[in-house]
Amino acid sequence: MVSSNQTILVTGGAGFIGTHTVLQLLKEGSRVSIIDNLDNSVEEAVHRVRDLAGPDLSKNLEFNLGDLRNKEDLEKLFSRTKFDGVIHFAGLKAVGESVVCPLRYFENNLIGSINLYQTMAKYNCKKLVFSSSSTVYGQPEKIPCVEDFDLMAMNPYGRTKLFLEEIARDMQKADPEWKIILLRYFNPVGAHESGKLGEDPKGIPNNLMPYIQQVAVGRLPELNIYGHDYPTPDGTAIRDYIHVMDLADGHIAALRKLFTTKNIGCVAYNLGTGCGTSVLEMVAAFEKASGKKIPIKLCPRRPGDATAVYASTGEAEKELGWKAKYGIEEMCRDQWNWAKQNPMGYQS
16 A cells, blocks of 8 residues: 555656556545646646546645746745655657657656756655656567666667666665666556546657547548568567556556665566557457447558567566556557547547
């Protein structure tokens, strides 16, 4: 149990994974402060978290509009609230965009995080769960990906996550009071079972599931599949998709570990299902869940995309007592439920 008298700062808490995690934290009895600059999210998502949490729990939630690149925003927050720990989601996350605009990614993800860590250290808040990514493995020599593999990102987004992992390791070595868990997510999909929370990217989606969803509700004419000549059974890339609620529970498990275990140091865990699913398999599963035909267009591979990546999940099971519960049927069912109720995302 993450104890009820804890106050947790969640950066990027209005985003897709952030909102689902904040809801679970509130249900655990934590007090939660969100800081988010709403670059790729909307405040409506936070209102929905309050509704789902109910009046008693939602009074433990505070939303702050702020940007980690602006030290004053962080200073204001930390000077008035004592935080027991931080879950750090905030960051730009589109692989393709990072290839085109690398400096935007380095500036946002690196500077924002360094400011956060400096402020945490100043106010003696040294428990951190960091949102890393399976992109730190690049195209691994073999799969599944195990945490002790050599790390090698293939694109600027992945490099920001890799650099931030390295910074965390160096920081913890220099000051052993830090306790840091790096969570390497595979591919988060799905939505809250209520259909009230889900992924709502601004602009054309960069990830498969929101793209499929927007085709299903008629916002986009067809699904572009990038790469159909990969050395995989159906020619499309293979990924490890994980339900966002499983991911949220993984953060609760990581926080619990930070609060109950001495001398963690800085340690990484994969959060995935351990199963690879191809793009075409995912399309078929979504068609089955939604009863909709998804028109597809086969396109060339994108630069920076790996052929097949999925997780070894043994470490998280053993050390965090966490294991993914949901398969792709549930992921597609919940994603479609969200899409049906919110065809335009959080905009009414």
